[in-house]
Amino acid sequence: MSELDTPERILDAAERLFMAHGFEATTLRMITTEAKANLAAVNYHFGGKEGLIEALFRRRLGWLNAQWLAALDKVEAEAGGQPLRPHQVLEAFFGTTIRTVAQCDEGGRHFMRLLGRTYTEPSAFIRRFMAREYAEVVRRYKAALFRALPDAPKEEVLWRFHFMLGAMSYAISGADALNVLGEDGLHDADPEALHARFMSFLFGGLRAPLPEFAAKPTKKPRRTQAA
Amino acid sequence: MSELDTPERILDAAERLFMAHGFEATTLRMITTEAKANLAAVNYHFGGKEGLIEALFRRRLGWLNAQWLAALDKVEAEAGGQPLRPHQVLEAFFGTTIRTVAQCDEGGRHFMRLLGRTYTEPSAFIRRFMAREYAEVVRRYKAALFRALPDAPKEEVLWRFHFMLGAMSYAISGADALNVLGEDGLHDADPEALHARFMSFLFGGLRAPLPEFAAKPTKKPRRTQAA
DNA sequence: GTTGGTTTCAAACAAACGTTTGAATGCTGC
DNA sequence: GCAGCATTCAAACGTTTGTTTGAAACCAAC
Numbered sequence: 001m002s003e004l005d006t007p008e009r010i011l012d013a014a015e016r017l018f019m020a021h022g023f024e025a026t027t028l029r030m031i032t033t034e035a036k037a038n039l040a041a042v043n044y045h046f047g048g049k050e051g052l053i054e055a056l057f058r059r060r061l062g063w064l065n066a067q068w069l070a071a072l073d074k075v076e077a078e079a080g081g082q083p084l085r086p087h088q089v090l091e092a093f094f095g096t097t098i099r100t101v102a103q104c105d106e107g108g109r110h111f112m113r114l115l116g117r118t119y120t121e122p123s124a125f126i127r128r129f130m131a132r133e134y135a136e137v138v139r140r141y142k143a144a145l146f147r148a149l150p151d152a153p154k155e156e157v158l159w160r161f162h163f164m165l166g167a168m169s170y171a172i173s174g175a176d177a178l179n180v181l182g183e184d185g186l187h188d189a190d191p192e193a194l195h196a197r198f199m200s201f202l203f204g205g206l207r208a209p210l211p212e213f214a215a216k217p218t219k220k221p222r223r224t225q226a227a
Numbered sequence: 228m229s230e231l232d233t234p235e236r237i238l239d240a241a242e243r244l245f246m247a248h249g250f251e252a253t254t255l256r257m258i259t260t261e262a263k264a265n266l267a268a269v270n271y272h273f274g275g276k277e278g279l280i281e282a283l284f285r286r287r288l289g290w291l292n293a294q295w296l297a298a299l300d301k302v303e304a305e306a307g308g309q310p311l312r313p314h315q316v317l318e319a320f321f322g323t324t325i326r327t328v329a330q331c332d333e334g335g336r337h338f339m340r341l342l343g344r345t346y347t348e349p350s351a352f353i354r355r356f357m358a359r360e361y362a363e364v365v366r367r368y369k370a371a372l373f374r375a376l377p378d379a380p381k382e383e384v385l386w387r388f389h390f391m392l393g394a395m396s397y398a399i400s401g402a403d404a405l406n407v408l409g410e411d412g413l414h415d416a417d418p419e420a421l422h423a424r425f426m427s428f429l430f431g432g433l434r435a436p437l438p439e440f441a442a443k444p445t446k447k448p449r450r451t452q453a454a
Numbered sequence: 455g456t457t458g459g460t461t462t463c464a465a466a467c468a469a470a471c472g473t474t475t476g477a478a479t480g481c482t483g484c
Numbered sequence: 485g486c487a488g489c490a491t492t493c494a495a496a497c498g499t500t501t502g503t504t505t506g507a508a509a510c511c512a513a514c
Binding site: 022024025117119156159160162163164165166167168169170171173193196197198199200201202203204205206207208209210211212 | 249251252344346383386387389390391392393394395396397398400420423424425426427428429430431432433434435436437438439
């Protein structure tokens with residue numbers, strides 16, 4: 001067939017519609033209509049709506065995880081066993097993410113925005129799935145960050161990484177969401193610009209002096225920094 | 228009556244349930260059951276589900292907007308017409324937010340987490356409402372930020388503010404969401420600690436050097452900064 | 455050309471949704 | 485005690501939801 005087959009068409013349509021309306025508000029009838037498939041096809045191929053969502057995440061997340069791990073492998077290999085510099089870890093994770101978003105097809109971009117929202121999604125089923133799917137990436141990057149910032153309390157590092165994930169979520173949401181800040185349409189800039197301005201923001205946040213209660217006293221207490 | 232009256236009980240229950248399950252997945256039956264009210268009460272008092280959501284936001288948002296504007300008024304009065312320092316603007320907005328979350332009752336905290344998610348919520352009805360409700364606060368803070376950072380391109384300032392809102396959303400979501408990063412339970416720290424570590428992160432991000440393509444050449448081109 | 459397994463399809467399913475109704479109840483002013 | 489309004493209540497409304505069904509269509513293998 002020159003067209004994509006039915007499961008593929010359903011996944012593409014679901015990605016777009018889940019993004020536009022959320023998981024709950026998107027109905028199987030909307031999806032199958034857009035995919036030019038029969039309503040029963042979702043249950044036939046995916047076993048139900050939850051099965052569809054799971055398949056949708058699995059299709060993209062496997063590849064994304066591979067990207068993240070490959071980026072970390074690369075810089076760690078270059079470092080030859082030495083601890084990484086903090087900005088290398090950030091670049092490997094967030095740089096890879098932003099760049100990945102940029103080079104995605106339209107469906108991929110929809111998925112990435114969906115992913116950013118899903119981190120705070122309250123649905124128990126989705127959160128369980130995400131935690132399981134991310135476990136390896138989280139473990140590797142946490143270890144790399146802790147090694148890169150041996151003097152910073154682990155708790156502070158995790159909080160800052162948490163903040164960064166939030167910033168990333170909004171960064172990916174892009175200019176659409178930003179335009180809540182005012183009607184004077186900020187156009188979605190080119191990916192290179194977004195990458196540059198986001199990374200410089202992140203690195204500034206990571207290097208910021210620790211709050212006083214958390215800063216360990218050092219030989220030069222005035223200049224205590226996280227990085 | 229010693230108990231709260233019906234509309235109040237419904238609003239409280241709705242706040243908790245919308246937070247836990249999202250807008251679409253929360254049904255009027257769940258809400259009225261938890262509020263120990265009749266199903267028809269929602270339509271009687273609020274005119275429908277959308278009316279309930281709108282009332283819910285109006286109840287908390289008016290007060291929150293007042294807090295934000297008062298904080299800005301205060302530092303601007305102290306500055307006596309002079310441009311504010313960047314960290315004063317950040318403290319007025321984000322500091323006020325974090326502190327407000329801390330001193331809220333449980334319902335208030337639920338609402339604030341709801342608010343953070345709503346910024347990227349795709350529902351057209353909610354986004355329209357939010358933009359209208361926030362207009363004044365957005366206008367004032369944008370102006371203050373631009374005055375505080377006269378050398379930085381407005382576009383870059385807006386993007387950084389956008390990133391900060393994302394970080395704030397996750398900061399408010401708190402340790403619950405953070406624990407996706409690993410099972411070793413990070414406890415929700417005391418509010419003072421969260422405030423301190425969040426503000427230092429933010430200020431670092433705002434002060435970070437601009438990406439090269441956006442940095443205006445100055446007399447000392449090597450040290451070009453946003454703040 | 456018939457068989458057997460996979461995929462599509464229209465139709466129907468029970469359950470749950472937000473909303474409406476009309477009678478019952480509670481409360482206030484007289 | 486009665487009128488008048490505000491509120492509560494159980495029941496039903498018409499839709500829409502995800503899912504199931506059983507027959508039709510397709511397609512390769514023999």
